[in-house]
């Protein structure tokens with residue numbers, strides 16, 4: 001997707017430091033962090049939103065979550081706790097229409113979210 005900001009991050013057109021990468025997934029710090037640790041994990045493949053995933057994407061979605069748990073360990077928020085968030089469409093506030101998983105931690109997070 002030529003006009004997708006996260007596709008541009010994957011391709012390197014927008015220079016971004018990856019805190020994690022493998023053949024299917026990349027992760028980077030959120031540009032507008034909502035917590036001391038706020039990492040965005042995305043598939044390299046352009047999928048618009050979580051509601052668009054198909055059976056064939058099951059492995060890819062698992063890889064996103066596995067990478068998030070690795071990063072939570074690496075960033076020392078596993079014991080204190082963290083939250084994994086996927087916003088889907090307007091009411092959830094999805095702003096970038098390339099599937100992404102937020103990893104948030106390093107502070108007490110309120111529940112329910114706003």
Ligand code: AMP
Nearest residue numbers: 005029030031032040087093094095096
């Ligand atoms: P969402 O509201 O779930 O669509 O979240 C999109 C997230 O992407 C927001 O938290 C933004 O701050 C973040 N974001 C947008 N552009 C960039 C960028 N160039 N680098 C890092 N994070 C970004």
Ligand code: ZN
Nearest residue numbers: 004007046098
């Ligand atoms: Zn994209």
